[in-house]
Amino acid sequence: MKVLSDSFSEDMVEIYDRFFLGEDKCQTEVDYIMQIFGQRIPDKHVLLDVGCGTGAYSEFFSPSFDIVISVDRSADMISFAREEHNKDNIEYLCKDAGCEEQYGSQKGDAAIALAHVIGYQLTNVAVMSFLKTINRNLYDNGVFLFSFYHQPALFLNKLEPRHIKKKVDSTEIIRISNAKLLPDENCLALDYYYVLSHDDRTRAFEIHEKMRYFSKYEVELFLTQTGFEVLSFFEYGGKNELTTDHWNGGCLARKVESYI
Ligand SMILES: C[S@@+](CC[C@H](N)C(=O)[O-])C[C@H]1O[C@@H](n2cnc3c(N)ncnc32)[C@H](O)[C@@H]1O
CATH class of the missing domain: 2.20.25.110 (S-adenosyl-L-methionine-dependent methyltransferases)
Structure with a gap:
């Protein structure tokens, strides 16, 4: 049987949106995330979609922001996103999110990394670079929401x-x-x-x-070492606090100091 190197290239790109996502799922998730962000982000402004994949979420978020800067290291995903989820206010960039550089033309007021993007950073060094780079790309007090595999569950x-x-x-x-x-x-x-x-x-x-999977303590340690504070842990997709029953962890963090 043909072996693909990962889930973000070749045959997978073509089926990704239709197999995993769909309009209802994307819109429901965007509404859910906007509700969690609440008043923490200024009206509209800039969103960073880190590990944006096919760009489906970037497109659904685009009416709620002035600019969406969407970064993915898979060239196949980014070229699909530019073709299929192109909007005037989305900037698609093929970059490693842990590159320790500025991603695009401006910093973000908020960042998201959905569907366990952080879990693809397998080593401590990779997790640190990933978070430091997101920190660097956010304005002071910028918020970062992400999901992760929750170890105890x-x-x-x-x-x-x-x-x-x-x-x-x-x-x-x-x-x-x-x-x-x-x-x-x-x-x-x-x-x-x-x-x-x-x-x-x-x-x-x-x-x-x-x-990679993470416990809450581990996530908190990584975040505090890279200039963030944890605002909340929650069951991603639900309203509950994150407990050992939930394998799909969610975290909302805030940038409290700068990493250059
Ligand atoms: C499971 S997909 C999620 C895509 C999108 N966030 C979604 O929810 O549909 C994970 C994506 O993260 C990207 N990714 C993982 N690590 C990355 C990194 N260090 N820099 C940029 N992209 C990364 C992969 O290329 C892939 O497209």
Whole structure:
């Protein structure tokens, strides 16, 4: 079976939006995040979408901001975003979010890193560079909202294989996924197997990835070492405080000092 290097290139780019997202999901999530930001951001201004992927969220956020600066290190994702989610007030940049430089033409009042982007930073050095660079790209008091795999929930609940079958236009997509803990590396090993069937044509591919998980204490330590303070932890997608039942962690942080 063909092996893809990651979930953000080749065949995956073409199915990503339709398999994972969709208009309702994006709009609901944008409303949810805008509510969490509340009065903390000035009216409109600049949003940084860090690890923007296909740009679907950037487009849904674009009416709520004057400018959206969207950064992703996958050239395939950025070229898809420029084609499919292009708006006059979105600036798409192909960059590593941990490059320790200014991303675009201006700093942000708010930043988001959705769908566990922080989990792709596997080493402590990579996590630090990622957060320092976001700090550098925010104005003072700028807020940063992100989701992450929450360690205690992964340890306390059995990780079951998952099977998803979805019809996307006229293509049937089957995904089987398996997750295994790598406790020595603070990571999950994720194996994905995809089968796409369209008329009498079938393609199959597999992806093997690692993603880092974090406890609240670890997130707090990284944030305070990179110029942020934690404003809240919450169950991402819900209204509850983050507990050991929730594997999908959310965090809202504020820039309190500068990293240059
Ligand atoms: C799971 S996707 C999420 C995309 C988008 N945030 C969403 O919610 O649809 C993760 C994205 O993060 C990007 N990414 C991960 N680490 C990155 C880094 N250090 N710099 C830039 N992009 C990164 C990947 O290329 C990928 O497109």
